[in-house]
Amino acid sequence: MTTAILSALSEEQGGLVQALEQREYFQYAGREFWRGHLHGQMVVLGLSGIGKVAAATTAVVLLERLDVQRIVFIGVAGGMGEGVQVGDVVVATQFLQHDMDASPIFPRWEMPGYGCTHFTCDPALTAPLFEAATIYLASAKAGFDPRDSGITHDHAARVHQGLIISGDRFVSTSAESAALRAVLAAAGHQALAVEMEGAAVAQVCSDFGKPFAAVRTISDRADDSAHVDFSRFIREVARPYADHIIKGFLLRQSIEAI
Template sequence: MKKIGIMGALQVEIDILLEKMDAHEKRTVAGFPFYCGKLYGNEVIITCCGVGKVNAAACTQALIDKFGVNYIINTGIAGSIRSEIRVCDVVISSDVTHHDVRKDQMTSLFPFQEVFQANGELIQMAKEACMSTLEKNKHHIGRIVSGEAFVSTTQLKNDIKEAYQPACVEMEGSAIGHVAFLNDVPFVVIRSISDNADEEAEMSFEAFEEIAAHQSAGVVLEMVKQMNLSEGYVKRS
């Protein structure tokens, strides 16, 4: 049976998923917790990778090597870059990239990719899940960028916006997409907005962290609910 790997950086981002999981067992690899079980009849591995790209990359590789996942969904929270994307909206990744690595370095050095494309079918499934769980116009599809710092100044936000034209910013998705690309594993990143990546980001993050995390996880639950895994591909019921 095919397996879905679901990753969150924070425990709050995966708590609802674990509550819905059937008969799970916990394994620890390289310090990361991996919960193995089923969601709506699909075999899933849920993990909390911790904050930052290095943690996310290591955990993603473990998901692939140790648990043999065939699809990866990253759930969590993010800071909005665009004014029309508001707190508690959901962003689905069209692609991901690192905002703290120069573009010429991305293209001139292995693996010679400026961005990492999310899987088209997983994007569509996430879109349909958003449409069935969220209010109208509360979800967006766009680029998600990641870096090793919490973005909390308007200057840095504007610099990232000018250079990458992303929908939102966070600290893990690009590393997950990077490793998934290297291993030819389909992925998608789903993020609910907790703040506006400006001077009020920390206060907004504290106020909306749990709400946004649960909203993103709810979208993932709906995705998995609508999925039937069959040999070689994702098939919707």
């Protein structure tokens, strides 16, 4: 069984490409892919680019052209839920497109033709992702250096599970974040994080009947506070998170396969 590990940007994949054994590089539909063995599993690493359309195109290529059987998305996101802080991890249980609005023909956020607002992640993939993230964040190797004011925070990093929302807009102001959070909460949707790709990949995987899961490291609070240089955060925090969480996830897949 081949697992695709998908990210929007190469920086979000950490050192996974370098760790691939019997690595093969190729391009298709303007996308970059690497195929090989990683921690005992056959994987394809892919870069989707930013946004829902780019992510959906990449997911179709993975499922149709490259014959992967499941997709895991890893990267960064903005925190929205109460208590979801920079340096935390959110493992998705569901996705919603926050910019989907076909009203009044359909209720706001409902996907036309699907009769639902959410796409649910696969529990069999989500559970080992959550376990791997929890174990890593509890280890001495995880988190920020409290002596470094550039990337410090005032709490121990935590793992959350719940709804992640996606849209073709970078949410970057306090006003926009608060308004989006409030309108969703009023309809019963408690969003933990916001990003730009996951819901599209979840929809494609639902169409193809393939399992999907996603994990996101919180790089900001989706507001106008600049906590840290983004490239530095990716390098010093998100990169090791990706390396260790995916390693733990794949090793659990190897054990289950025995």
